[in-house]
Structures are given as structure tokens and as C-alpha cells.
Amino acid sequence: MSETRAALIVIDMQNGFINDRSRGVISKIVELVEHWEATGRPVVFTRYHNYPGSPFERLIHWSSVQHPPETDIVPELAQHASRARAVIDKKIYSYFSPEGAALAEEEGWTDLVFCGVATESCVLKSAVDAFERDVTPWLVTDACASHGGQAAHDAGLLVARRFIGAGQLIKIDDIGVKL
Numbered sequence: 001m002s003e004t005r006a007a008l009i010v011i012d013m014q015n016g017f018i019n020d021r022s023r024g025v026i027s028k029i030v031e032l033v034e035h036w037e038a039t040g041r042p043v044v045f046t047r048y049h050n051y052p053g054s055p056f057e058r059l060i061h062w063s064s065v066q067h068p069p070e071t072d073i074v075p076e077l078a079q080h081a082s083r084a085r086a087v088i089d090k091k092i093y094s095y096f097s098p099e100g101a102a103l104a105e106e107e108g109w110t111d112l113v114f115c116g117v118a119t120e121s122c123v124l125k126s127a128v129d130a131f132e133r134d135v136t137p138w139l140v141t142d143a144c145a146s147h148g149g150q151a152a153h154d155a156g157l158l159v160a161r162r163f164i165g166a167g168q169l170i171k172i173d174d175i176g177v178k179l
Contacts, residue, residue: 007042011116016070025145042085093125115143120156
């Protein structure tokens with residue numbers, strides 16, 4: 001087996017996606033990021049930006065996360081984002097915006113480890129897109145949440161098992177063993 005080149009991708013940990021149903025994941029993601037940083041491996045944050053007339057606004061009737069402070073990374077992770085390998089601004093669900101895709105390609109990452117918000121949308125879509133690009137996705141189940149609540153989070157995990165394989169869903173404690 002060739003050497004694994006892995007990066008941690010922290011998806012959309014922004015004020016606009018944090019509520020009572022998702023707030024509890026912040027401390028878990030801080031723990032994961034600090035552990036990952038200690039290994040010297042790269043961390044990348046994504047930051048979603050909605051915009052007037054976007055498909056989210058037109059079709060889903062959702063117009064949030066268009067301006068600060070909603071677009072800002074949560075305070076607990078802001079310092080980590082400031083020293084990350086990159087902060088990818090995107091207008092789509094996936095990490096694989098043109099900038100994110102180019103970075104993964106340039107760095108030659110073989111594995112991407114996903115955490116963040118929301119499990120059933122941006123985290124799931126990013127993991128599936130990695131899979132379809134022949135990059136091994138890992139979804140850290142205890143470092144993901146949904147601002148839509150537990151049922152949405154669980155639905156995302158159910159679909160992820162089918163899309164990327166049950167073995168790709170791991171917990172924070174599994175990272176040292178699998179990666």
C-alpha cells in the first residue's frame with residue numbers, strides 16, 4: 001500500500017449554521033483539529049457564502065449565511081482557521097469548488113477526513129465528491145452535526161454508509177488506528 005497523504009477538512013463551521021441542535025459538536029471539532037494539528041498534517045476549513053438569487057434562495061427559499069457574522073468561522077475555531085493550510089470560500093455544498101479541487105490535486109492528498117456541519121448536506125456531498133474523484137473519504141461521525149437536528153444528522157450518516165461505505169464512517173478515537 002502506498003503512503004497515505006491525508007488532510008482534515010472542516011466543513012462550514014460558521015456562526016450561521018450553529019444553533020441548539022449543532023452547538024454541541026464545536027468542542028468535538030476543536031478536539032479533533034488540535035489532535036490533527038499536533039501530527040503536522042494539513043487542516044483546511046471551508047466557508048460557505050450564500051448570495052442573492054442563489055439556487056438556495058430561489059429553490060429552497062433559504063437566504064441565510066450571506067453576510068458576517070453568519071459567514072464567520074465560529075470563535076472557538078477561528079484561531080485554528082487562521083493557521084490552516086487554507087480557508088476555501090465556496091458557494092456550493094461541496095468542498096470541491098474549483099479552489100478546493102485544485103488544492104487537493106496540487107497537494108496530492110489520497111485521503112480526506114471530513115467533519116463539520118451539516119452532516120446531511122455539505123459534509124455528505126464533500127465525502128461523495130471525494131469518493132467520485134478516487135480520493136478516499138473518511139467521515140468523522142462524532143465530529144459532525146446538523147443544524148436541522150439529530151434526524152437530519154442520522155439521515156446523512158445512513159446515506160453516507162451507502163455512498164462511501166460503512167467502513168469510511170469513523171469516530172475521533174479511530175483516527176490514530178485508521179489514518
